[in-house]
């Protein structure tokens with residue numbers, strides 16, 4: 501449950517940061533480190549505290565306790581609070597729209613107010629070029645497509661050379677195809693420039709695709725924090741496992757140090773003899789075989805997912821519902837009786853929560 505530490509070379513450091521709103525604890529003792537140029541994704545259900553965390557780092561909210569340090573400077577802590585505009589942090593928020601009455605170039609120049617005019621012009625031109633929107637410099641926001649607006653918003657955020665970029669669901673207003681390409685371009689650009697960024701998203705696929713470090717949040721806490729691959733394949737909790745993508749659970753009881761299930765015995769370190777537990781695995785960990793060669797099950801239905809087909813199966817022993825992914829074919833796989841094998845290396849065993857033990 502305790503989040504794994506992030507890199508030793510810490511550019512942004514949060515130390516036991518908490519924030520309450522009346523009776524609601526929006527954030528409880530959040531700690532992590534982020535290295536320079538790294539991308540952290542915050543993923544979690546609505547209300548888990550993602551936006552509050554960004555707002556505390558941005559400086560539009562104050563923590564009740566704890567410390568926030570960026571580039572060696574304490575931004576918030578006991579007796580210390582740096583105003584948002586003095587933090588050197590850029591924003592790309594869903595509702596942080598471009599100024600409609602300013603041209604693209606003026607929007608980008610906005611964060612550079614006070615810089616000498618020649619320097620300002622050069623920086624605007626540079627950052628528009630980097631974001632691939634030089635040709636749009638004289639247009640106004642209403643003359644831009646959704647993807648172009650996002651690129652301009654990114655250029656505006658990057659113009660003052662922020663030490664950290666905060667992004668709250670920045671791609672969620674774009675439709676799927678555009679979202680993927682704008683996201684890929686944005687992330688490539690951030691990596692090229694080497695700016696550290698925190699991205700809030702509801703979308704596990706987005707978080708897995710872009711993050712160097714991925715934090716799954718729940719009820720004001722970081723439930724799990726690691727690189728996306730580790731988190732997806734070896735989640736520390738059942739909540740994190742489920743949040744990151746589909747999977748099945750198979751209930752059983754611990755006997756002789758292993759969880760005993762109809763699909764095999766799986767090591768259950770740390771769990772007590774006789775304890776109720778569940779095996780969790782991803783759809784790709786199951787394979788079909790002859791009913792005589794594996795655990796017999798029935799295919800109840802097939803869900804067509806495009807490249808893949810997800811079979812929904814019911815185990816004959818215990819009647820548990822399981823999911824299995826196969827490359828899709830032209831004809832759907834008909835319902836019927838099959839055997840199932842489970843790759844033991846792809847199974848995680850967790851103590852059963854009360855609702856999963858039955």
Ligand SMILES: Nc1ncnc2c1ncn2[C@@H]1O[C@H](COP(=O)(O)OP(=O)(O)OP(=O)(O)O)[C@@H](O)[C@H]1O
Pocket residue numbers: 521524525526544545546547548549550551552553
């Ligand atoms: N200004 C506020 N006053 C009172 N409660 C607040 C305030 N801001 C946030 N909260 C509460 O704090 C908790 C965390 O809210 P937050 O907006 O950080 O969640 P979130 O994970 O960003 O949610 P979403 O994904 O829906 O944006 C919620 O219970 C919310 O109702």
